[in-house]
Amino acid sequence: MADQPPVIYLDNNATTKVDPAVLEAMLPYFGELYGNPSSMHSFGGQVGRTLATARQQVASLIGATAEEIVFTSCGTESDSTAILAALQAFPEKRHIVTTRVEHPAVKHLCEHLDRLTGHKHRVTKLPVDRDGLLDLEQYEAALNDDTAVVSVMWANNETGVLFPVEEMAKIAKSRGVLFHTDAVQAVGKIPINMAESAIDLLSISGHKLHAPKGVGALYVRKGAPFAPLIIGGHQEKGRRGGTENVTSIIGLGQACELAAARLEEENSRVRQLRDKLEEGLLSQIPNAILNGHKEQRLPNTTNISFEYVEGESILLHLDQYGICASSGSACTSGSLEPSHVLRAMGVPFTAAHGSVRLSLSVFNTEEEIDYVIAKMPGIIAKLREMSPFWQSSHQGSVGGTGCRCECS
Protein backbone atom coordinates (compact mmCIF):
# COMPACT_ATOMS: atom_id res chain seq x y z
CA MET A 1 0.00 0.00 0.00
CA ALA A 2 2.88 2.35 0.87
CA ASP A 3 4.04 3.01 -2.70
CA GLN A 4 0.54 3.23 -4.15
CA PRO A 5 0.39 6.72 -5.77
CA PRO A 6 -2.62 8.85 -4.86
CA VAL A 7 -5.62 7.97 -6.99
CA ILE A 8 -8.61 10.11 -7.90
CA TYR A 9 -11.24 7.44 -8.18
CA LEU A 10 -14.11 8.47 -10.46
CA ASP A 11 -15.15 4.98 -11.57
CA ASN A 12 -17.63 4.11 -8.84
CA ASN A 13 -20.15 2.58 -11.26
CA ALA A 14 -17.53 -0.08 -12.04
CA THR A 15 -16.78 -0.85 -8.42
CA THR A 16 -16.40 0.99 -5.12
CA LYS A 17 -14.00 1.14 -2.23
CA VAL A 18 -14.92 -1.14 0.68
CA ASP A 19 -15.86 1.27 3.45
CA PRO A 20 -13.48 0.97 6.44
CA ALA A 21 -16.48 0.37 8.74
CA VAL A 22 -17.61 -2.46 6.45
CA LEU A 23 -14.19 -4.08 6.60
CA GLU A 24 -14.12 -3.74 10.36
CA ALA A 25 -17.51 -5.43 10.71
CA MET A 26 -16.29 -8.33 8.58
CA LEU A 27 -12.90 -9.03 10.14
CA PRO A 28 -13.97 -11.10 13.20
CA TYR A 29 -15.78 -13.52 10.87
CA PHE A 30 -12.56 -14.27 9.00
CA GLY A 31 -10.99 -15.05 12.38
CA GLU A 32 -12.43 -16.56 15.54
CA LEU A 33 -16.08 -16.42 14.50
CA TYR A 34 -15.90 -19.05 11.77
CA GLY A 35 -18.99 -21.05 12.73
CA ASN A 36 -21.55 -22.27 10.22
CA PRO A 37 -24.76 -20.25 10.62
CA SER A 38 -26.83 -23.41 10.06
CA SER A 39 -25.22 -25.34 12.95
CA MET A 40 -27.24 -26.32 16.02
CA HIS A 41 -24.51 -25.27 18.49
CA SER A 42 -24.30 -21.79 19.89
CA PHE A 43 -20.88 -21.19 18.28
CA GLY A 44 -22.57 -21.31 14.86
CA GLY A 45 -25.74 -19.77 16.21
CA GLN A 46 -24.05 -16.45 16.98
CA VAL A 47 -22.99 -16.24 13.33
CA GLY A 48 -26.55 -17.03 12.33
CA ARG A 49 -27.79 -14.11 14.40
CA THR A 50 -25.36 -11.71 12.74
CA LEU A 51 -26.53 -13.00 9.37
CA ALA A 52 -30.11 -12.22 10.42
CA THR A 53 -29.05 -8.67 11.33
CA ALA A 54 -27.42 -8.25 7.91
CA ARG A 55 -30.62 -9.46 6.21
CA GLN A 56 -32.59 -6.86 8.16
CA GLN A 57 -30.07 -4.11 7.24
CA VAL A 58 -30.41 -4.92 3.53
CA ALA A 59 -34.20 -5.09 3.78
CA SER A 60 -34.41 -1.75 5.60
CA LEU A 61 -32.49 0.11 2.90
CA ILE A 62 -35.15 -0.81 0.31
CA GLY A 63 -38.25 -0.85 2.54
CA ALA A 64 -38.60 -4.63 2.36
CA THR A 65 -38.97 -7.31 5.05
CA ALA A 66 -36.05 -9.55 5.99
CA GLU A 67 -37.69 -12.72 4.63
CA GLU A 68 -37.91 -11.09 1.19
CA ILE A 69 -34.08 -10.93 0.92
CA VAL A 70 -32.13 -13.84 -0.63
CA PHE A 71 -28.34 -13.55 -0.51
CA THR A 72 -26.45 -14.42 -3.71
CA SER A 73 -22.86 -14.33 -4.98
CA CYS A 74 -23.21 -11.13 -7.06
CA GLY A 75 -25.54 -8.86 -8.98
CA THR A 76 -25.23 -11.10 -12.02
CA GLU A 77 -26.46 -14.14 -10.06
CA SER A 78 -29.38 -12.10 -8.74
CA ASP A 79 -30.35 -11.11 -12.30
CA SER A 80 -30.09 -14.68 -13.61
CA THR A 81 -32.01 -16.10 -10.66
CA ALA A 82 -34.82 -13.57 -11.05
CA ILE A 83 -35.36 -14.02 -14.78
CA LEU A 84 -35.04 -17.82 -14.74
CA ALA A 85 -37.37 -18.07 -11.72
CA ALA A 86 -39.99 -15.99 -13.51
CA LEU A 87 -39.75 -18.18 -16.62
CA GLN A 88 -40.14 -21.31 -14.51
CA ALA A 89 -43.19 -19.84 -12.82
CA PHE A 90 -44.93 -19.55 -16.20
CA PRO A 91 -43.59 -22.48 -18.25
CA GLU A 92 -46.26 -21.98 -20.90
CA LYS A 93 -45.24 -18.37 -21.50
CA ARG A 94 -42.25 -17.67 -23.74
CA HIS A 95 -41.92 -13.92 -24.05
CA ILE A 96 -39.49 -11.61 -22.21
CA VAL A 97 -39.64 -7.81 -22.36
CA THR A 98 -36.43 -5.92 -21.66
CA THR A 99 -34.53 -2.92 -23.06
CA ARG A 100 -31.68 -2.33 -25.48
CA VAL A 101 -29.53 -0.72 -22.79
CA GLU A 102 -29.39 -3.41 -20.07
CA HIS A 103 -26.16 -4.45 -18.35
CA PRO A 104 -24.63 -7.62 -19.90
CA ALA A 105 -25.93 -9.56 -16.86
CA VAL A 106 -29.46 -9.20 -18.26
CA LYS A 107 -28.73 -8.54 -21.93
CA HIS A 108 -26.57 -11.62 -22.51
CA LEU A 109 -28.83 -13.88 -20.44
CA CYS A 110 -31.84 -12.92 -22.57
CA GLU A 111 -29.87 -13.42 -25.78
CA HIS A 112 -28.61 -16.77 -24.46
CA LEU A 113 -32.14 -17.94 -23.62
CA ASP A 114 -33.30 -16.98 -27.08
CA ARG A 115 -30.55 -19.06 -28.72
CA LEU A 116 -30.53 -21.96 -26.24
CA THR A 117 -34.22 -22.69 -26.62
CA GLY A 118 -34.09 -22.52 -30.41
CA HIS A 119 -35.86 -19.16 -30.32
CA LYS A 120 -38.73 -20.55 -28.27
CA HIS A 121 -38.16 -17.62 -25.95
CA ARG A 122 -38.97 -14.41 -27.74
CA VAL A 123 -37.21 -11.32 -26.42
CA THR A 124 -38.51 -7.79 -27.04
CA LYS A 125 -35.82 -5.17 -26.44
CA LEU A 126 -37.44 -1.78 -26.00
CA PRO A 127 -35.63 1.09 -27.75
CA VAL A 128 -34.62 4.35 -26.06
CA ASP A 129 -34.60 7.89 -27.41
CA ARG A 130 -31.67 10.28 -27.78
CA ASP A 131 -31.84 11.06 -24.04
CA GLY A 132 -31.82 7.37 -23.17
CA LEU A 133 -35.49 7.35 -22.12
CA LEU A 134 -38.15 4.68 -22.79
CA ASP A 135 -41.55 5.24 -24.36
CA LEU A 136 -44.21 3.85 -22.00
CA GLU A 137 -46.79 3.42 -24.74
CA GLN A 138 -44.35 1.25 -26.65
CA TYR A 139 -43.79 -0.71 -23.43
CA GLU A 140 -47.51 -1.33 -22.90
CA ALA A 141 -47.89 -2.39 -26.50
CA ALA A 142 -45.04 -4.90 -26.12
CA LEU A 143 -46.80 -6.84 -23.32
CA ASN A 144 -48.99 -9.73 -24.46
CA ASP A 145 -50.58 -12.93 -23.15
CA ASP A 146 -47.35 -14.81 -23.80
CA THR A 147 -45.19 -12.42 -21.70
CA ALA A 148 -43.74 -14.15 -18.61
CA VAL A 149 -41.46 -11.46 -17.27
CA VAL A 150 -40.32 -7.87 -17.74
CA SER A 151 -36.71 -7.07 -16.82
CA VAL A 152 -35.86 -3.37 -16.90
CA MET A 153 -32.93 -1.77 -15.07
CA TRP A 154 -33.68 0.98 -12.54
CA ALA A 155 -30.57 3.05 -13.33
CA ASN A 156 -28.26 2.71 -16.29
CA ASN A 157 -24.66 1.99 -15.34
CA GLU A 158 -23.19 3.96 -18.26
CA THR A 159 -25.31 7.11 -18.29
CA GLY A 160 -27.07 7.03 -14.92
CA VAL A 161 -30.45 7.47 -16.67
CA LEU A 162 -33.35 6.33 -14.46
CA PHE A 163 -36.28 4.35 -15.82
CA PRO A 164 -39.81 4.70 -14.34
CA VAL A 165 -39.76 1.11 -13.09
CA GLU A 166 -42.41 1.63 -10.40
CA GLU A 167 -44.92 2.80 -12.98
CA MET A 168 -43.84 0.04 -15.37
CA ALA A 169 -44.24 -2.59 -12.62
CA LYS A 170 -47.83 -1.46 -11.98
CA ILE A 171 -48.62 -1.89 -15.66
CA ALA A 172 -47.02 -5.37 -15.66
CA LYS A 173 -48.99 -6.35 -12.58
CA SER A 174 -52.28 -5.32 -14.17
CA ARG A 175 -51.41 -7.68 -17.04
CA GLY A 176 -50.38 -10.61 -14.78
CA VAL A 177 -46.69 -10.32 -15.75
CA LEU A 178 -43.83 -10.60 -13.23
CA PHE A 179 -41.57 -7.54 -13.03
CA HIS A 180 -37.83 -7.70 -12.32
CA THR A 181 -35.52 -4.72 -12.02
CA ASP A 182 -31.73 -4.71 -12.02
CA ALA A 183 -31.35 -2.04 -9.34
CA VAL A 184 -27.61 -2.58 -8.85
CA GLN A 185 -26.81 1.07 -9.68
CA ALA A 186 -29.87 2.55 -7.97
CA VAL A 187 -29.67 1.00 -4.50
CA GLY A 188 -27.98 3.39 -2.10
CA LYS A 189 -28.16 6.31 -4.55
CA ILE A 190 -31.90 7.00 -4.67
CA PRO A 191 -34.70 6.26 -2.17
CA ILE A 192 -36.36 2.86 -2.74
CA ASN A 193 -39.42 1.62 -0.88
CA MET A 194 -40.57 -1.84 -1.86
CA ALA A 195 -43.48 -1.66 0.60
CA GLU A 196 -45.16 0.77 -1.80
CA SER A 197 -44.05 -0.83 -5.02
CA ALA A 198 -45.41 -3.41 -7.46
CA ILE A 199 -41.92 -4.68 -8.34
CA ASP A 200 -41.69 -8.46 -7.78
CA LEU A 201 -37.92 -9.03 -8.04
CA LEU A 202 -35.01 -6.61 -7.51
CA SER A 203 -31.26 -7.21 -7.85
CA ILE A 204 -28.54 -5.74 -5.61
CA SER A 205 -24.75 -6.05 -5.82
CA GLY A 206 -22.43 -5.47 -2.86
CA HIS A 207 -19.41 -3.98 -4.60
CA LYS A 208 -21.37 -1.11 -6.13
CA LEU A 209 -22.20 0.25 -2.67
CA HIS A 210 -18.98 -0.04 -0.67
CA ALA A 211 -19.33 -3.73 0.28
CA PRO A 212 -16.93 -6.36 -1.11
CA LYS A 213 -17.03 -7.97 -4.55
CA GLY A 214 -18.67 -11.36 -4.82
CA VAL A 215 -21.81 -10.80 -2.78
CA GLY A 216 -25.29 -9.73 -3.84
CA ALA A 217 -28.92 -9.97 -2.87
CA LEU A 218 -32.20 -10.61 -4.60
CA TYR A 219 -35.42 -9.14 -3.27
CA VAL A 220 -38.31 -11.56 -3.84
CA ARG A 221 -41.73 -10.13 -3.08
CA LYS A 222 -43.60 -12.16 -0.45
CA GLY A 223 -45.90 -14.56 -2.26
CA ALA A 224 -44.22 -14.15 -5.66
CA PRO A 225 -43.57 -17.44 -7.44
CA PHE A 226 -39.91 -18.44 -7.10
CA ALA A 227 -37.50 -21.21 -8.08
CA PRO A 228 -33.85 -21.41 -6.98
CA LEU A 229 -31.02 -21.16 -9.50
CA ILE A 230 -28.55 -23.00 -7.25
CA ILE A 231 -30.09 -26.14 -5.85
CA GLY A 232 -28.60 -27.75 -2.77
CA GLY A 233 -29.01 -27.31 0.96
CA HIS A 234 -31.80 -25.59 2.80
CA GLN A 235 -29.94 -22.28 3.11
CA GLU A 236 -31.87 -19.10 2.36
CA LYS A 237 -35.09 -21.06 3.06
CA GLY A 238 -34.33 -23.30 0.09
CA ARG A 239 -34.09 -20.34 -2.27
CA ARG A 240 -30.30 -20.54 -2.77
CA GLY A 241 -28.24 -23.61 -1.88
CA GLY A 242 -24.70 -23.33 -0.56
CA THR A 243 -23.21 -22.25 2.77
CA GLU A 244 -23.59 -18.50 3.03
CA ASN A 245 -20.64 -16.20 2.30
CA VAL A 246 -20.96 -15.02 5.88
CA THR A 247 -18.22 -12.37 5.96
CA SER A 248 -19.30 -10.67 2.75
CA ILE A 249 -22.97 -10.79 3.70
CA ILE A 250 -22.13 -9.08 7.01
CA GLY A 251 -20.22 -6.49 4.97
CA LEU A 252 -23.21 -6.01 2.67
CA GLY A 253 -25.49 -5.48 5.65
CA GLN A 254 -23.15 -2.89 7.14
CA ALA A 255 -22.80 -1.16 3.74
CA CYS A 256 -26.59 -0.97 3.38
CA GLU A 257 -26.94 0.62 6.81
CA LEU A 258 -24.29 3.21 5.86
CA ALA A 259 -25.97 3.80 2.48
CA ALA A 260 -29.30 4.53 4.17
CA ALA A 261 -27.61 7.13 6.38
CA ARG A 262 -25.81 8.65 3.35
CA LEU A 263 -28.73 8.88 0.91
CA GLU A 264 -29.08 12.53 1.79
CA GLU A 265 -25.39 13.27 1.19
CA GLU A 266 -25.46 11.33 -2.06
CA ASN A 267 -28.30 13.53 -3.29
CA SER A 268 -26.84 16.81 -2.08
CA ARG A 269 -23.03 16.96 -1.78
CA VAL A 270 -22.22 14.21 -4.30
CA ARG A 271 -24.80 15.58 -6.75
CA GLN A 272 -23.30 19.08 -6.43
CA LEU A 273 -19.81 17.74 -7.08
CA ARG A 274 -21.06 15.83 -10.12
CA ASP A 275 -22.81 18.97 -11.42
CA LYS A 276 -19.71 21.09 -10.84
CA LEU A 277 -17.56 18.58 -12.70
CA GLU A 278 -20.02 18.32 -15.57
CA GLU A 279 -20.50 22.07 -15.95
CA GLY A 280 -16.76 22.66 -15.63
CA LEU A 281 -16.03 20.28 -18.49
CA LEU A 282 -18.94 21.21 -20.77
CA SER A 283 -18.30 24.95 -20.45
CA GLN A 284 -14.55 24.82 -21.06
CA ILE A 285 -14.26 22.19 -23.77
CA PRO A 286 -15.75 22.76 -27.23
CA ASN A 287 -17.68 19.93 -28.93
CA ALA A 288 -18.43 18.21 -25.63
CA ILE A 289 -21.88 16.66 -25.34
CA LEU A 290 -23.73 15.25 -22.33
CA ASN A 291 -25.07 11.72 -22.88
CA GLY A 292 -28.34 10.91 -21.08
CA HIS A 293 -31.26 12.92 -19.77
CA LYS A 294 -30.00 15.77 -17.58
CA GLU A 295 -32.62 15.48 -14.82
CA GLN A 296 -33.87 11.87 -14.89
CA ARG A 297 -30.52 10.58 -13.73
CA LEU A 298 -28.51 9.23 -10.79
CA PRO A 299 -26.83 11.92 -8.67
CA ASN A 300 -23.31 10.47 -9.08
CA THR A 301 -22.89 9.81 -12.80
CA THR A 302 -21.95 11.91 -15.82
CA ASN A 303 -21.26 10.60 -19.30
CA ILE A 304 -19.72 13.09 -21.72
CA SER A 305 -18.68 12.70 -25.34
CA PHE A 306 -15.68 14.64 -26.57
CA GLU A 307 -16.11 14.64 -30.30
CA TYR A 308 -13.29 13.54 -32.61
CA VAL A 309 -11.16 11.86 -29.96
CA GLU A 310 -10.98 8.29 -28.71
CA GLY A 311 -12.36 7.62 -25.24
CA GLU A 312 -9.59 5.14 -24.59
CA SER A 313 -6.90 7.72 -25.36
CA ILE A 314 -8.55 10.09 -22.90
CA LEU A 315 -8.49 7.37 -20.25
CA LEU A 316 -4.77 6.72 -20.79
CA HIS A 317 -4.00 10.42 -20.36
CA LEU A 318 -6.21 10.68 -17.29
CA ASP A 319 -4.44 7.63 -15.89
CA GLN A 320 -1.12 9.49 -16.02
CA TYR A 321 -2.60 11.98 -13.58
CA GLY A 322 -3.93 9.17 -11.38
CA ILE A 323 -7.52 9.80 -12.48
CA CYS A 324 -9.67 6.66 -12.88
CA ALA A 325 -12.63 6.85 -15.26
CA SER A 326 -14.14 4.60 -17.89
CA SER A 327 -15.06 4.94 -21.54
CA GLY A 328 -18.01 3.95 -23.67
CA SER A 329 -15.96 2.13 -26.24
CA ALA A 330 -13.81 -0.94 -25.94
CA CYS A 331 -10.95 -1.24 -28.40
CA THR A 332 -9.31 -4.09 -26.51
CA SER A 333 -10.50 -6.49 -29.18
CA GLY A 334 -8.89 -4.41 -31.91
CA SER A 335 -12.19 -3.40 -33.44
CA LEU A 336 -13.52 -0.20 -31.96
CA GLU A 337 -17.04 -0.92 -30.89
CA PRO A 338 -18.93 1.88 -29.16
CA SER A 339 -21.10 0.86 -26.23
CA HIS A 340 -24.49 -0.72 -26.98
CA VAL A 341 -26.05 1.89 -24.69
CA LEU A 342 -24.76 4.90 -26.66
CA ARG A 343 -25.58 3.16 -29.94
CA ALA A 344 -29.15 2.51 -28.77
CA MET A 345 -29.42 6.22 -27.94
CA GLY A 346 -28.33 7.10 -31.46
CA VAL A 347 -25.22 8.99 -30.32
CA PRO A 348 -23.36 9.82 -33.56
CA PHE A 349 -20.28 7.85 -34.46
CA THR A 350 -17.85 10.73 -33.88
CA ALA A 351 -19.23 11.30 -30.38
CA ALA A 352 -19.82 7.69 -29.24
CA HIS A 353 -16.13 6.90 -29.59
CA GLY A 354 -15.05 9.82 -27.45
CA SER A 355 -17.29 9.14 -24.48
CA VAL A 356 -16.06 9.13 -20.91
CA ARG A 357 -18.03 8.08 -17.84
CA LEU A 358 -17.15 9.74 -14.55
CA SER A 359 -18.93 8.25 -11.54
CA LEU A 360 -18.52 9.65 -8.04
CA SER A 361 -19.03 8.42 -4.50
CA VAL A 362 -19.20 9.94 -1.02
CA PHE A 363 -15.42 9.49 -0.82
CA ASN A 364 -14.74 12.14 -3.50
CA THR A 365 -13.71 15.66 -2.52
CA GLU A 366 -14.05 19.07 -4.12
CA GLU A 367 -10.25 19.28 -4.56
CA GLU A 368 -10.36 16.13 -6.68
CA ILE A 369 -13.11 17.55 -8.87
CA ASP A 370 -11.21 20.84 -9.30
CA TYR A 371 -8.12 18.86 -10.32
CA VAL A 372 -10.02 16.96 -13.04
CA ILE A 373 -11.62 20.18 -14.32
CA ALA A 374 -8.13 21.69 -14.53
CA LYS A 375 -6.53 18.75 -16.37
CA MET A 376 -9.18 17.65 -18.85
CA PRO A 377 -9.21 20.63 -21.30
CA GLY A 378 -5.47 20.22 -21.95
CA ILE A 379 -5.84 16.48 -22.55
CA ILE A 380 -8.66 16.94 -25.05
CA ALA A 381 -6.86 19.78 -26.88
CA LYS A 382 -3.70 17.70 -27.17
CA LEU A 383 -5.57 14.66 -28.51
CA ARG A 384 -7.49 16.78 -31.00
CA GLU A 385 -4.26 18.23 -32.33
CA MET A 386 -3.37 14.68 -33.32
CA SER A 387 -6.82 13.75 -34.63
CA PRO A 388 -7.26 13.82 -38.40
CA PHE A 389 -11.05 13.90 -37.89
CA TRP A 390 -10.83 17.01 -35.75
CA GLN A 391 -8.33 18.64 -38.14
CA SER A 392 -10.53 18.00 -41.17
CA SER A 393 -13.68 19.24 -39.50
CA HIS A 394 -12.08 22.32 -37.96
CA GLN A 395 -9.22 23.37 -40.21
CA GLY A 396 -10.41 22.12 -43.54
CA SER A 397 -7.41 19.86 -44.10
CA VAL A 398 -6.84 16.21 -43.32
CA GLY A 399 -3.56 15.62 -41.59
CA GLY A 400 -2.25 12.07 -41.41
CA THR A 401 -4.16 8.91 -42.18
CA GLY A 402 -5.59 8.23 -38.71
CA CYS A 403 -7.48 5.08 -37.92
CA ARG A 404 -10.55 3.95 -39.77
CA CYS A 405 -13.04 2.56 -37.37
CA GLU A 406 -15.46 -0.05 -38.54
CA CYS A 407 -18.64 0.14 -36.58
CA SER A 408 -21.82 -1.70 -37.08
Ligand SMILES: *Cc1c(COP(=O)(O)O)cnc(C)c1O
Ligand atom coordinates in the same frame (compact mmCIF):
# COMPACT_ATOMS: atom_id res chain seq x y z
C1 LIG B 1 -22.18 -4.12 -11.86
C2 LIG B 1 -23.55 -4.35 -12.39
C3 LIG B 1 -24.10 -5.65 -12.45
C4 LIG B 1 -23.32 -6.88 -12.06
O1 LIG B 1 -23.05 -6.98 -10.71
P1 LIG B 1 -21.87 -8.00 -10.25
O2 LIG B 1 -21.99 -8.04 -8.76
O3 LIG B 1 -20.59 -7.40 -10.72
O4 LIG B 1 -22.17 -9.31 -10.88
C5 LIG B 1 -25.38 -5.79 -12.92
N1 LIG B 1 -26.09 -4.74 -13.32
C6 LIG B 1 -25.62 -3.48 -13.28
C7 LIG B 1 -26.49 -2.35 -13.72
C8 LIG B 1 -24.33 -3.24 -12.82
O5 LIG B 1 -23.85 -2.00 -12.81
